[in-house]
Amino acid sequence: MAFELRNATPADVDAIMQLESSTFGTDAWSPAVMAADVASTNTYYLVAADSADPGRVVGYAGLLAPRGGMDADIQTIAVAPVTRRRGLGRMLMVALIAEARSRGARSVFLEVRADNPGARELYDSLGFEQIAVRPKYYQPDGVDAHIMKLAVARGQTHGASATQEPLVLGIETSCDETGIGIVRGTTLLANVISSSMEEHARYGGVVPEVAARAHLEALTPALSAALAEAGITLDELDAIAVTSGPGLSGALMVGVAAAKALSISIDKPLYAVNHLVGHVGADVLRDDGTxxxxxxxxxxxxxxxxxxxxxxxxxxxxxxxxxxxxxxxxxxxxxxxxxxxxxxxxxxxxxxxxxxxxxxxxxxxxxxxxxxxxxxxxxxxxxxxxxxxxxxxxxxxxxxxxxxxxxxxxxxxxxxxxxxxxxxxxxxxxxxxxxxxxxxxxxxxxxxxxxxxxxxxxxxxxxxxxPPLALCTDNGAMIAALGAQLVRAGNAPSGLDFGADSTLPVTTIQA
Amino acid sequence: MLLAIDTSAGTSVAVVDRDAGVLAEINEADTRRHAEVIGTMISTALREAGVAVADLSGVAVGMGPGPFTGLRVGIAAARAFAWGAGKPVVPVVSHDAVAFGATEPLLVVTDARRREVYWSAYSGTDEQGLPVRVSGPGLAPPDALGEVVPGYDGYRRFDAAEVSAASLGLVAELLYLHRRPFAGSEALYLRSPDVTLSSGPKRVS
CATH class of the missing domain: 3.30.420.40 (ATPase, nucleotide binding domain)
Structure with a gap:
């Protein structure tokens, strides 16, 4: 089943109310309240329709986000039982978060029933954090409400919209290649690799300290070369991705430190990603259309x-x-x-x-x-x-x-x-x-x-x-490609506190 | 106004201004967490100072001497930050920050691990307020300092466990102001990579 999202209109209120009543029972809003909220300019309501049957509303979600305000609230979200576990809830949430961001909100809040682990899991995965509990908020059932908050990254009011693929710069320093790549979604724009392989040749293998020293010297020249190759400016970027492991600790730390500092200086969100999953991610960059x-x-x-x-x-x-x-x-x-x-x-x-x-x-x-x-x-x-x-x-x-x-x-x-x-x-x-x-x-x-x-x-x-052989060896483009997939999936950035992890398990796709 | 970073010992990040002095400084003494803490410390220092990236005129960074892995974290961060912001990097010898303000001959000594120390000798402060390094930075076993440091007995020895990024930034501001040369752009590892050439494959049978 494929879904289409569109803005809700007053004509959708009846269909929304059907879902609302069947989903929330005693907590459901009244039709009058719903109609007023859908019509308000301070809100943003989406309905989801089955692509095969566009008249059939199978989900909806609403956001309260007055323009110019710092805070936005998820008002409501529901999907029809037949559509569950197909990512529709996530799709709606990602769209609402994007809208909150474009309206200038810095935080998105929501409340979730303590007895709804499915919803809670979705919100956790989107990066929401629980900040408070309202005891027995949902009546008459006497169920607690958990208040959750998501910090919204700045600098994404353009670029990462639903129509434009995310533009991501990737930094890879896990072994002996300093790799800087730039991708837009699944399109490769730049792949600059500076290798210290020749310096290791006389030792018969990679010497970690030699590799790390080479990364430090190669880093900013490679960044400049990648930017020139891609023909973009730093403001256009939507995010930065960096390998945080697995790999050689000292080598990884050069990339991690540089990526954090760059993320602050150009004010773009940072994604710490797994090197091995990056190798798999390289495949999305193939240009044969498959x-x-x-x-x-x-x-x-x-x-x-x-x-x-x-x-x-x-x-x-x-x-x-x-x-x-x-x-x-x-x-x-x-x-x-x-x-x-x-x-x-x-x-x-x-x-x-x-x-x-x-x-x-x-x-x-x-x-x-x-x-x-x-x-x-x-x-x-x-x-x-x-x-x-x-x-x-x-x-x-x-x-x-x-x-x-x-x-x-x-x-x-x-x-x-x-x-x-x-x-x-x-x-x-x-x-x-x-x-x-x-x-x-x-x-x-x-x-x-x-x-x-x-x-x-x-x-x-x-x-x-x-994948193309140039993308099989270590490179920054694969890290950028995986970063772009994470941005597109609506994952929250990694923040600034992660470290280099030489044994990062492959199950940790994003640190 | 400068962002200043030093990771030659612990991690230290500051924002300094030639006229207003130290606007913010944050220190983390742990010598094993440079990569973890560097981002948050930069971000916090800028916020506490109330300074936007665009207001900075450059990034001062301690080039060492210091143990490799940690030292590189600060230099990588400074270079990437400056590159992103389109501002210059101002390299400074980390020991100069320790000697900043000293009025008497001073021997700055810091830990180099592996039972060795880094050292630099200063005769005092010049008329522009900058420390005058007369020898070093160098690397030596602790008990050999008396032999390797010229005129060792004339210095007060100071063993520094931390290097202040605020002092480093103020040194950079003075270098800038008086058009004095900065340190070189090479990291001051003062040690070759720990590797020996193999004498060929070993027998297995």
């Missing part, structure tokens, strides 16, 4: 993460199915590259030397695929044993004075990684009956992993989605 279908299984593979997720909703429902219990897949590539004498980062170099190698020549172990692991670690990964197995194999052959067949070792190692990643991802799709797999993370740039993903998903009748 939209991500949910739920989906997501396999995120990078130098810092190897995670399998079940994504039911990008802004409200992401579940961690499994993750690596030791090294990330990208780390395994780096370490094996080193022992083969190849440069950092290992992925592209392993790919290069594996050409012509026989992936079946050496059977390296597939971590956590033993039947005994099926119970506890069904969707978890382990690459530490694989790395050691490769090292041992190479040592034995070197000790025996043999030449190391680098192409075969690289191809066989890569095959073991790709095999275990896809075996577990496909198992999740099958077990959970979700015939969709999304890939993300820098290791997706590895050709063999993409190739095997295409083969296995096609054989299993699973739809495969891979």
């Amino acid at each position: 939209e991500i279908e949910l739920p989906t299984i997501a396999l995120l593979v990078s130098g810092g993460h190897t995670s399998l997720l079940l994504v039911r909703d990008l802004v409200s429902d992401v579940e961690l199915l499994g993750e690596t219990i030791d090294d990330a897949a990208g780390e395994a590539f780096d370490k094996v590259a080193r022992l083969l004498g190849l440069p950092y980062p290992g992925g592209p170099h392993i790919d290069r030397v594996a050409i012509g190698g026989d992936p079946a020549s050496i059977r390296f172990p597939r971590g956590l695929t033993h039947p005994k692991d099926a119970e506890k670690h069904r969707y978890d990964f382990s690459f530490s044993g694989l790395k050691t197995a490769v090292a041992r194999w190479v040592e034995q052959h070197r000790d025996a004075g043999e030449e190391i067949p680098i192409a075969d070792v690289a191809a066989s190692f890569r095959e073991a990684v790709a095999d275990v990643l896809l075996t577990k991802a496909i198992a999740a799709c099958r077990d959970l009956e979700v015939p969709r797999l999304l890939l993300g993370g820098g290791v997706v740039a590895n050709a063999r992993i993409r190739e095997l993903a295409a083969e296995r998903t096609s054989a299993a009748g699973i739809e495969l989605r891979v």
Whole structure:
């Protein structure tokens, strides 16, 4: 069922009263009071109609917000029982909050019956906070009223209206890429990445302190470059989004501190978002016109993460199915590259030397695929044993004075990684009956992993989605894209008190 | 009028004015919460001072010396704030804020963690009211200060646990007023990243 919202007129009062009486019973307003309130210029009433049957009013909501006043009140809201759990209540609330904001209100208040947990959950999720209790307010039932308040962000009187997609700047500093992205809704406007990868090359892996120092120097140049690339000014922005975790603490803190200060200096709301969910969010920026279908299984593979997720909703429902219990897949590539004498980062170099190698020549172990692991670690990964197995194999052959067949070792190692990643991802799709797999993370740039993903998903009748490769590695655009989804869903900003959380769980989409 | 930020020790945020002095200052001594508290402290300082972003003429920031992770929080915040507001950043050596107003030779010492300290030596205050740094900032083990600080015995030693952003801001205002050079734009870590080059893969068998 799809819904349409429109402004209520006196002609709607009868339909509103039907819903009002059936919903609120003894608390219902009288038709005269309702008619006067709908007609007042200090209020804003919306009715929701079924798109298939526009004459049928299935919900309504009213706001009291005198223009120029600081405070607005949600007067009433109700949806027909058949429409419940479909997001109509949220849609109406978001529209009323937007109107309150455009009328200059700084706070929105409401009252909710203490015995209405469904409504309470909606208001909590929109960012309302309980500020008082009125004992036995609802009579004759003697039920308490909970008074709730939402602080409305300033600076959104234009831009984030229902017709215009939110314009969001994203800041990403969780590892070795300083990423600044700007998106309008699902449209990519700028994606500036400044990488400190070359500085890490001599150490064979990311050095957290080197990465953090590089972020500090790259930050404002990247901001300026992104603004120029997007061709926008700061006043046009609707919000800022920043990665608050997971990642390297010292690196994250640079982005978090900068985002907070910027949010204050340009007076725009700030959203702290989850890096891993950002990788999934990157998919909304693809420009082929296809939209991500949910739920989906997501396999995120990078130098810092190897995670399998079940994504039911990008802004409200992401579940961690499994993750690596030791090294990330990208780390395994780096370490094996080193022992083969190849440069950092290992992925592209392993790919290069594996050409012509026989992936079946050496059977390296597939971590956590033993039947005994099926119970506890069904969707978890382990690459530490694989790395050691490769090292041992190479040592034995070197000790025996043999030449190391680098192409075969690289191809066989890569095959073991790709095999275990896809075996577990496909198992999740099958077990959970979700015939969709999304890939993300820098290791997706590895050709063999993409190739095997295409083969296995096609054989299993699973739809495969891979975001554009430029958006698979860490970047600010994916953070901006997730931020835009949160703004569009009506989520309240994160405030200024969040910290960098190196182990932020994937279930915390917004901190 | 300047917003001033220093995170070389705890977190300190102030709003200062050349004529009116300190309009607001907020301090958090905890040296592990810089990133959490910085936003709210900036916002509160501006509100308490009753100053709008547009009224500021720049952002003064303590460049250290200070332990890396915390120090960066203040510099990142100052740079991003100034960038957003279209105002200049005024870098100041954090120890100068501690020595601000000192009339006698002073050795400023702050914690550098890992059993080392940061130090700067000041001969006093010049006619413009600015502290005169004669050596430092430097990094040394605490018991080696006598050897590394030239003329160590001539200074009164002051171990500072906090650096005041208000003092830092006032130093910046005076530098500004008298067209004196600011500190460099590089963070004063005074230590290389804690990393050693690997001597090659280790054997596993």
